[in-house]
Amino acid sequence: xxxxxxxxxxxxxxxxxxxxxxxxxxxxxxxxxxxxxxxxxxxxxxxxxxxxxxxxxxxxxxxxxxxxxxxxxxxxxxxxxxxxxxxxxxxxxxxxxxxxxxxxxxxxxxxxxxxxxxxxxxxxxxxxxxxxxxxxxxxxxxxxxxxxxxxxxxxxxxxxxxxxxxxxxxxxxxxxxxxxxxxxxxxxxxxxxxxxxxxxxxxxxxxxxxxxxxxxxxxxxxxxxxxxxxxxxxxxxxxxxxxxxxxxxxxxxxxxxxxxxxxxxxxxxxxxxxxxxxxxxxxxxxxxxxxxxxxxxxxxxxxxxxxxxxxxxxxxxxxxxxxxxxxxxxxxxxxxxxxxxxxxxxxxxxxxxxxxxxxxxxxxxxxxxxxxxxxxxxxxxxxxxxxxxxxxxxxxxxxxxxxxxxxxxxxxxxxxxxxxxxxxxxxxxxxxxxxxxxxxxxxxxxxxxxxxxxxxxxxxxxxxxxxxxxxxxxxxxxxxxxxxxxxxxxxxxxxxxxxxxxxxxxxxxxxxxxxxxxxxxxxxxxxxxxxxxxxxxxxxxxxxxxxxxxxxxxxx
Numbered sequence: 001x002x003x004x005x006x007x008x009x010x011x012x013x014x015x016x017x018x019x020x021x022x023x024x025x026x027x028x029x030x031x032x033x034x035x036x037x038x039x040x041x042x043x044x045x046x047x048x049x050x051x052x053x054x055x056x057x058x059x060x061x062x063x064x065x066x067x068x069x070x071x072x073x074x075x076x077x078x079x080x081x082x083x084x085x086x087x088x089x090x091x092x093x094x095x096x097x098x099x100x101x102x103x104x105x106x107x108x109x110x111x112x113x114x115x116x117x118x119x120x121x122x123x124x125x126x127x128x129x130x131x132x133x134x135x136x137x138x139x140x141x142x143x144x145x146x147x148x149x150x151x152x153x154x155x156x157x158x159x160x161x162x163x164x165x166x167x168x169x170x171x172x173x174x175x176x177x178x179x180x181x182x183x184x185x186x187x188x189x190x191x192x193x194x195x196x197x198x199x200x201x202x203x204x205x206x207x208x209x210x211x212x213x214x215x216x217x218x219x220x221x222x223x224x225x226x227x228x229x230x231x232x233x234x235x236x237x238x239x240x241x242x243x244x245x246x247x248x249x250x251x252x253x254x255x256x257x258x259x260x261x262x263x264x265x266x267x268x269x270x271x272x273x274x275x276x277x278x279x280x281x282x283x284x285x286x287x288x289x290x291x292x293x294x295x296x297x298x299x300x301x302x303x304x305x306x307x308x309x310x311x312x313x314x315x316x317x318x319x320x321x322x323x324x325x326x327x328x329x330x331x332x333x334x335x336x337x338x339x340x341x342x343x344x345x346x347x348x349x350x351x352x353x354x355x356x357x358x359x360x361x362x363x364x365x366x367x368x369x370x371x372x373x374x375x376x377x378x379x380x381x382x383x384x385x386x387x388x389x390x391x392x393x394x395x396x397x398x399x400x401x402x403x404x405x406x407x408x409x410x411x412x413x414x415x416x417x418x419x420x421x422x423x424x425x426x427x428x429x430x431x432x433x434x435x436x437x438x439x440x441x442x443x444x445x446x447x448x449x450x451x452x453x454x455x456x457x458x459x460x461x462x463x464x465x466x467x468x469x470x471x472x473x474x475x476x477x478x479x480x481x482x483x484x485x486x487x488x489x490x491x492x493x494x495x496x497x498x499x500x501x502x503x504x505x506x507x508x509x510x511x512x513x514x515x516x517x518x519x520x521x522x523x524x525x526x527x528x529x530x531x532x533x534x535x536x537x538x539x540x541x542x543x544x545x546x547x548x549x550x551x552x553x554x555x556x
Contacts, residue, residue: 077408081416172534273300495527
């Protein structure tokens with residue numbers, strides 16, 4: 001079989017002007033980035049603002065494993081299948097980060113015959129949004145250090161600056177750094193560090209802002225650190241928000257591309273779900289809902305991360321609700337959760353599958369508790385046996401949720417018709433009744449506890465002294481009445497990546513609590529989570545190359 005990049009490069013794409021025209025968008029309303037990419041600005045948003053909203057479908061998954069689940073591939077295939085059934089459908093996806101692309105996880109443009117294209121552009125520089133986010137973030141860092149160097153009128157405590165620099169690369173050497181070395185001319189020495197761009201507050205703000213004015217206001221609300229009295233210092237006190245917004249004036253506009261089968265797709269924003277809130281931009285999702293009868297979007301990693309944050313953060317802020325939730329699962333990944341080694345997943349093992357399928361059960365129960373109809377997409381592989389597939393089906397029947405086989409990787413839309421019909425049936429036969437996990441006005445501890453006990457299945461939360469002190473400070477300044485974004489491992493329902501399946505009676509350890517005030521949520525870091533990943537022993541970058549006419553190879 002051809003590789004993903006070979007399939008993508010051999011595809012015949014429609015001119016993006018024709019893709020837009022099918023949505024009712026004129027050529028002069030597009031900001032073109034060549035023949036196959038365009039940005040949609042305020043003119044397009046205003047054009048559709050009074051149109052009714054279509055149905056919204058959220059795609060999520062079980063906890064990810066090295067065996068892969070195919071969530072983005074399934075999302076794209078579902079969209080193509082709905083289009084094949086004659087439904088007006090638009091996808092709303094996240095932008096890939098260069099960290100995973102050059103590291104180990106890979107890109108975020110789907111795979112096989114369910115991809116968004118141009119796949120190579122999307123997975124690399126695309127329209128420059130990631131670079132703009134990086135520039136805006138690091139401009140604020142430079143202005144902080146310059147303010148201190150020029151006399152520190154705001155009396156910023158250099159030992160209590162919480163704002164970090166960013167780069168969109170996995171680079172463990174930058175986790176902890178020193179800046180300002182080399183004498184007075186080079187600034188004031190202090191400890192600093194880098195996050196990966198997609199984990200930054202600027203990324204979160206981009207994905208939650210309603211427009212450019214809201215983006216600028218949120219930039220001003222960023223807390224960069226504290227003064228020597230212990231009071232928060234805001235980015236607006238440095239007069240940084242205007243220039244930051246200027247750098248983001250194009251990045252805030254959603255990007256329009258297409259699938260291999262020409263279904264329109266808005267790709268915009270890409271926060272990590274294990275560190276940040278893991279959902280594409282509010283602007284792209286809401287615009288897609290105006291332009292289509294069915295919008296298919298996804299949330300990062302397992303349902304305990306991206307989907308929970310979609311429900312408890314994005315839905316609150318955007319005032320949207322999913323009409324159905326699709327949970328992607330594979331027999332291989334469930335056997336891995338049952339203790340089977342990655343090298344032995346092709347062999348039938350019903351005992352391990354029955355042991356690992358409890359992970360799927362928990363995610364089903366969680367999504368049902370949010371009040372949305374649930375459909376399980378069983379992403380079928382050639383090594384799955386009938387007995388194994390029946391085992392997963394029986395779990396779905398027991399829990400009273402619809403399910404369907406999906407073979408979109410190999411067959412494109414034809415492999416997603418069963419899933420598309422199941423989703424349509426769920427939307428038509430069941431009524432969504434959105435219920436968040438916690439009251440936003442509750443205490444920080446109670447909100448974290450609600451997620452840990454109700455969503456993860458844990459029994460308790462343990463806080464470090466540093467986290468306790470941070471919570472008290474947020475309460476003191478009235479910054480506690482916000483949603484909570486828990487940063488934890490994606491590999492387990494707990495904060496311990498080695499606890500697979502459906503662990504119980506575990507304690508989640510909160511090491512740090514901080515506020516992303518511009519984004520509008522509180523971050524609780526748990527376990528050994530890192531905001532700057534590192535590259536593996538053999539990075540994916542080792543296999544990527546380009547020839548002298550610009551054709552890329554090795555990109556998955």
